[in-house]
Amino acid sequence: xxxFSSTPKHWTASLADPRLFQIFALGILLAAGAYFRDFSIxxxxxxxxxxxxxxxxxxxxxxxxxxxxxxxSAIITCLSLTLLLxxxxxxxxxxxxxxxxxxxxxxxxxxxxxxxxxxFGLIFAIVLLPGTWVSPGQWGQDxxxxxxxxxxxxxxxxxxxxxxxxWTFLAFYLGALALRIEYLGxxxxxxxxxxxxxxxxxxAFFMISDPMTGPNDRRGRVAHAALVAAIAYAWQFRLxxxxxxxxxxxxxxxxxxxxxxxxxxxxxxxxxxxxANVFSANQSSHFVNARDRxxxxxxxx
Amino acid sequence: MxxxxxxxxxxxxxxxxxxxxxxxxADEPLVNHASQVVIAHHDDxxxxxxxxxxxxxxxxxxxVVPVPVVLQKGQVHIGDxxxxxxxxxxxxxxxxxxxxxxxxxxxxxxxxxxAAGGMALNREAAPSPAEAKALGVTVEAEYTVGEYDIxxxxxxxxxxxxxxxxxxxxxxxxxxxRALEPYIRSDMKFFVAKVNLTEHNRTGLTYLRPLxxxxxxxxxxxxxxxxxINSQGPQDLVVYMLTQNGRVETTNYRTVKLPTGMDIPEYVxxxxxxxxxxxxxxxxxxxxMRAVFTEYVWNMGWCDPCxxxxxxxxxxxxxxxxxxxxxxxxxxPMYRRPGGGPMIYPQPMTGxxxxxxxxxxxxxxxxxxxxxxxxxxxxxxxxFQARYVMHRPWDGSPSACEGAKNYFDDLNKRKAHEAExxxxxTGWNLQDVIKKAGLSPESQPKPWWQDIWGx
Numbered sequence: 221x222x223x224f225s226s227t228p229k230h231w232t233a234s235l236a237d238p239r240l241f242q243i244f245a246l247g248i249l250l251a252a253g254a255y256f257r258d259f260s261i262x263x264x265x266x267x268x269x270x271x272x273x274x275x276x277x278x279x280x281x282x283x284x285x286x287x288x289x290x291x292x293s294a295i296i297t298c299l300s301l302t303l304l305l306x307x308x309x310x311x312x313x314x315x316x317x318x319x320x321x322x323x324x325x326x327x328x329x330x331x332x333x334x335x336x337x338x339x340f341g342l343i344f345a346i347v348l349l350p351g352t353w354v355s356p357g358q359w360g361q362d363x364x365x366x367x368x369x370x371x372x373x374x375x376x377x378x379x380x381x382x383x384x385x386x387w388t389f390l391a392f393y394l395g396a397l398a399l400r401i402e403y404l405g406x407x408x409x410x411x412x413x414x415x416x417x418x419x420x421x422x423x424a425f426f427m428i429s430d431p432m433t434g435p436n437d438r439r440g441r442v443a444h445a446a447l448v449a450a451i452a453y454a455w456q457f458r459l460x461x462x463x464x465x466x467x468x469x470x471x472x473x474x475x476x477x478x479x480x481x482x483x484x485x486x487x488x489x490x491x492x493x494x495x496a497n498v499f500s501a502n503q504s505s506h507f508v509n510a511r512d513r514x515x516x517x518x519x520x521x
Numbered sequence: 522m523x524x525x526x527x528x529x530x531x532x533x534x535x536x537x538x539x540x541x542x543x544x545x546x547a548d549e550p551l552v553n554h555a556s557q558v559v560i561a562h563h564d565d566x567x568x569x570x571x572x573x574x575x576x577x578x579x580x581x582x583x584x585v586v587p588v589p590v591v592l593q594k595g596q597v598h599i600g601d602x603x604x605x606x607x608x609x610x611x612x613x614x615x616x617x618x619x620x621x622x623x624x625x626x627x628x629x630x631x632x633x634x635x636a637a638g639g640m641a642l643n644r645e646a647a648p649s650p651a652e653a654k655a656l657g658v659t660v661e662a663e664y665t666v667g668e669y670d671i672x673x674x675x676x677x678x679x680x681x682x683x684x685x686x687x688x689x690x691x692x693x694x695x696x697x698x699r700a701l702e703p704y705i706r707s708d709m710k711f712f713v714a715k716v717n718l719t720e721h722n723r724t725g726l727t728y729l730r731p732l733x734x735x736x737x738x739x740x741x742x743x744x745x746x747x748x749x750i751n752s753q754g755p756q757d758l759v760v761y762m763l764t765q766n767g768r769v770e771t772t773n774y775r776t777v778k779l780p781t782g783m784d785i786p787e788y789v790x791x792x793x794x795x796x797x798x799x800x801x802x803x804x805x806x807x808x809x810m811r812a813v814f815t816e817y818v819w820n821m822g823w824c825d826p827c828x829x830x831x832x833x834x835x836x837x838x839x840x841x842x843x844x845x846x847x848x849x850x851x852x853x854p855m856y857r858r859p860g861g862g863p864m865i866y867p868q869p870m871t872g873x874x875x876x877x878x879x880x881x882x883x884x885x886x887x888x889x890x891x892x893x894x895x896x897x898x899x900x901x902x903x904x905f906q907a908r909y910v911m912h913r914p915w916d917g918s919p920s921a922c923e924g925a926k927n928y929f930d931d932l933n934k935r936k937a938h939e940a941e942x943x944x945x946x947t948g949w950n951l952q953d954v955i956k957k958a959g960l961s962p963e964s965q966p967k968p969w970w971q972d973i974w975g976x
Contacts, residue, residue, distance in 0.1 A: 258777060308767075308901050353767075353899035360775045361811055405679075405702035409891035413773070460739035462772055462897045 239292040242426060245370060246299035249418070252363055253303065259358055265313045266302050272314030273298040276321040283325050293337075293432075294321055300338035300426055304419060304466075308351040316345035316352075329477045332487060336430040336469060343470045346463065354463050359418030367418055371425045385441040386429045392449035393420075400457065423465045431488040433473065440479030448472045556748075556756070557605055561763040561841030562741055562898065568841025570733040572605045579668075579716040582729060583691050586712040587704040587747065589738035591661040591673050599667035600731035604836055608761050610829030612817035612880040614779075614907035616793045617826055621915040624928035656681030661710060667730060668721035674711040676701075682711070700747050709744075735841060743894045749887040755810060756886070760894075762879040763842050768818045768901040769879040771894050776881070777812040779804060779907045780946060786939045786958040787911050796909075799947040801882070806948070810889040814882045818905040822874030823866045826908075831866055834874075842876055877902065912939075936960055 250266075253259040277294035297320050305316055320341025324333040327340075345352045359367075394415070401411050414420075428434070428448055435441045452468035455461050559570040571586070657677030664671055676682035679698035682705065686693050691713075704711070714732060721729070748756065762769035770776035780800070789796045804814065821831055834845055883894070912935070919929045940958050944951040955962065 257775070306899070306901070308903055351900045351902070353897070353901065355770060355776075355899070356772045357770065357775050361809070404706045405699070407891060409888070413891045417773075460741070 237292065239296060242296050243292065243299065246296065246303065246422075246426065248370070249363075249367055249422075250299060250303055252366075253358070253418075257358060257360055257363060259303075260306055260355070261302055262310075264310055265307065268310060268314040269302050269317045270295075270298045273301070273317035273321050276318040280322060280325045296426065297321060297337040297341065300422060301341050303422060304338070304354055305342055305345055306353050306355050307345070307349070312345055312349045312352045315349060316341040319344040330480070332476075332480075333433060334476065335473050336427050336433045339427055339466055339469045339473075342463075342466050354419070354466070356417055356419045356462070359416065361416050364416040364418045364421065367421050368415070371421055383429060384438060385434050385445050386424045388442050389428050389445035389449055390424050392446050393452060396449060396453045400453075420465065423469070427466075428469055433476065434488075435476050435479040435483070436485035436487055437479070437483035440476075440483045440485070443479050444472060444476060447475060557609070557759045557761070558743065559605070559608060559761045559763065559840050560743070561837075561843070562769075562896075563765050563844050565739050565741075566735070566737050566843065567741070568733060568735045568843065570600045570605075570731050570840055572600075572602065572731045579721050579729065580718055583713065583715040584732070585686070585691075585747065586714075587709040587744045588673075588712045588734065588736060589709055589740045590736050591675070591710050592671075592712060592734050592736060593662055594664040594666065596735045597664075597666045597669075597671060598733040598735070599669075600733040601839060602728065602731055604832070604840055605731065607829060607832055607836065608840070608878070609759075611824065611827070611831055612761065612819070612878055613828045614797050614816055614909070615826065615828040616790065616909050616911055618790070618911045618913060620913045621928075621932075623915050623917060624924040625917070625922040656685045658682055658685040665717050665720060666732075668716055668724055668726075669714045669729075669732060670717045672713045674713060676705050676711065678702075679705055686713070697747075700749070704744065704747070733841065735843075741896045741898075743896070745885060745890065745893055749885075749890075754886065755805075755884050757882070757884050759816075760881045760883070762881065762896070762898075763821070763837065763840060764877050764879070764898045765844055765875050766902070767877055767899045768815070768903070768905075769881070769896050769898050770815075771813045771881075772897045773892055773895045774883075774890070775808070775812045776815055777804075777808060778815045778905055781905070781907050782910065783942050783946060784910045784912060784935070784939050785943045785946070786936065786954070787913065788957050788959070789909070789943065790911055793909075796943075796947065797907075799949065801884075803946065803948040805884045810884060810886060812883075813894070815879065815905060816882050816907045817878065817880035818901075818903070819878055820868075820874060820902070820904065821876035821878050823868045824906075825866070825868075827866055831874075837876055844875065 250259075250261075254261065273294050274291055277291055281289055298317055301313065301317055301320060305313060307313055320337040323335050323340040323344075324337055327334040342354065346354060394411075397414055398411055401408065428445065435444050448465075448468045450468075451471055452464040455467055456464035461467070557572040559572075561568040571584075658681050659675045660672055661675050662671075662673040674682065674685070676685070679702040682701055683693055683698040686697075701711075712734065716729065724730075743758075743760065745758065785796070801814070805812075821837060824831055832840070838845055883890075914932055915925075915928065917925055919926045936958060937955075937960065940954045940960060941951065943949065943958075944954045952962075
């Protein structure tokens, strides 16, 4: 792998960063939603989200000057917010974006930020900002199905190692939904209908899979995925509350330091930033696990 | 819109509207229109009103609705049928008429027409009582309210419940147990109503009044699956949601706003109901019958233009809006624009009434709506109305003044455009529309190739 990583083609190295694929995929989803569906997101809201999110990100750099500087994560956060958050005013989106990005600097534990920024931004908005909501039903069957295909394809081909948390979570959560349907004696069409939520898809592939806020060790990630699935299930089917997945990830974030303490492993670092490793495009990049971290760190150095 | 025949088996259609199904003892066909439900919801407290336009013999009426909790007598109430008509009129899709100003002068007014948008209600059913059985069925409560004998049941298994209902004389459709099962497993209770003939005769009414019930539960949903048992086709349901903060939408289905604000040809005025029905059919088709449509979202204190007057505080309270304070009731007096213009109720200076009405219209089938409707109240307070615009041309002469000639040139283009809009909205044939609109065949757009070689 070091042989690969020594290839100093800057552009190929950039393409190695899986966040670029995420940005591409989310951008397509946003465009498709706006064009084919009434996503009720206004262009001004999108612009303000990005303006506030990216400005906040640059401001935060002054707090942590040594970190590699890239706006890719901030762009993903802003895309997620515009895809999920709805508001009847123009101020909610930029405030939520600023809160999301600054949460990375404000809520830290042992060098890791606690909350996935998009999750934090959404919770912040729906709890504190007037005129905000999330529309889980906005996707529709065809768009959601197409998106599932794209997401799975992306995940499989990238062979991202921290993608394990996406699969684990989906196994737990969809398994729980299936058991419930079996218990209730409902038709299986209900199960497939429940998969049509684009919010579930965004959640599984872009939020819970965030390597920066998930547990470092594989066992920790399994525990985390199970906990998130359990909270989400209870939230939706016991308490009958909305936005179950987002709340579950928000609440379960408090336990990530616990999983990291029980199963210590090296913290994830993004390896983009110019050179890094072409190899990671095919092999792991994005979700490099603990053992690869050493190599990545050396390369980064 | 209706479906009619269906009731043959007793249950289905009606189920639509209601969260349950009607069961009939007789095999007589019962007429259904769209079902209508009013739901007032705030803080986990819900008041549901079910409108019933059941046309058959009262003795044949029965209704089964899954409910989250056991309802005691005080939680069930008899509603007022007129309030359904009022809330329907207030929130109906509307055709607005504008008169073109004299191009030689300036003037303008508009006339809204209430649109009986082709949607109706649905109801029916047949009756029957019950004997207590050891089928795992528990009679949790039993009482008479108004003209209805009501039983609240809980059950351990669906076959026992089905047997109980059958032995009690309810004509239960085949497959009912399968549909009942998920509700039993979810620990829901069953509200079963039939008509008490003595009480019904005492009312002196020829129709059955709406049933209302109030309960507290975090479940904000409407069980529609029960109504699909052996249903023979798509069913229509209109839900009027009364909430405090904002628009209501479904969380497990896409909620879509209907096309609105379009200019359509004048001739539609003679059959606005037919237009609206065709347009709704077309929108349903384009969304593969997988969407819930928003027809109206407005603060209950006002409207502009009004298809019908807003409901008063007393009327809203009667429909279950329990969070209104005790200020004197009554909507703002109706205001008419000078010159006999459209009816509007201006927005009160004192601020909005804390009630938002969301009117949702859904056409569903067993295949496209596998789950019950689950709702959420959003914070969205933006008003929306399904509103269509008709322009009445100025009746002057092109030679009246300089501006008049231009006016008539523009008028022809506008009419052609209106015809295209109408054809697109409804799926109607453009040629037919052009003909009905009284336009010359040249009004339709030429094919792109017609002028290539000159012909």
